[in-house]
Amino acid sequence: MKFPILTSLIVFIVWLTVKISESKKTREESEREYWEKERAANAVRKQSLDDLAYIEFPFAYLPTEESFTSEGQNIPSSLLMLKDLAGKKIVNLNGISNTDLKLKYGTTNITILSEYDTNFITLCREGHLLSEYLFDMGRVDEAQQLSEALVHSGSDVCAQFTLLRKIYETTGKEDKVSNLIHLAENMTSSRKDAIIKTLTQVEEGAMQS
DSSP states (O other): OOHHHHHHHHOOOOHHHHHHHHHHHHHHHHHHHHHHHHHOOOOOOOOOOTTTTOOOGGGGOOOTTHHHHHTOOOOOOHHHOOOOOOTTTOOOOOTTTTHHHHHHGGGGGHHHHHHHHHHHHHHHHHHHHHHHHHHHHTTHHHHHHHHHHHHHOOOOOOHHHHHHHHHHHHOOOOGGGGHHHHHTTTOOOOHHHHHHHHHHHEEEEEHHH
């Protein structure tokens, strides 16, 4: 009875040893490929940035500062940060590694590219905060206009899609949720599935009710 058990144990140990060896080899190959790619990227000279997908955000959609102060309210910091972005270059580089950016545009462009991407992150973050604030204030039309501009500019803030869905439900425009799902399906963001799941669940719930 002991021999089959011993044999099975030996087979398992051999199998585990082989798997560990294969995993180590694969990891070493991946690391070698990475560093080779990184060395090649560091050797690329500065390239033109003309082919970047610059985002032309409609800053005219932003409410005026006077629309808050005239009612005795403080100007939202998110509004000031968004207005500070006007005139700056904004690019969504989500999902693109620094190595790939250096390979295409050169090492010396990394700093400026990071700035463009940071501008995009700021746009999405502060845009959501402002649109949510407008909605809570009862300025629904402005919240909708800003939210739609943000998602069409590539925002992958899940809460932004959730807010826009809420706006559509509040204003009797539930049919527009399907457009949001279609928009999310064409995203390349890692948050794509979470956004689609949220919107799909809502649409299914609306159909059942």
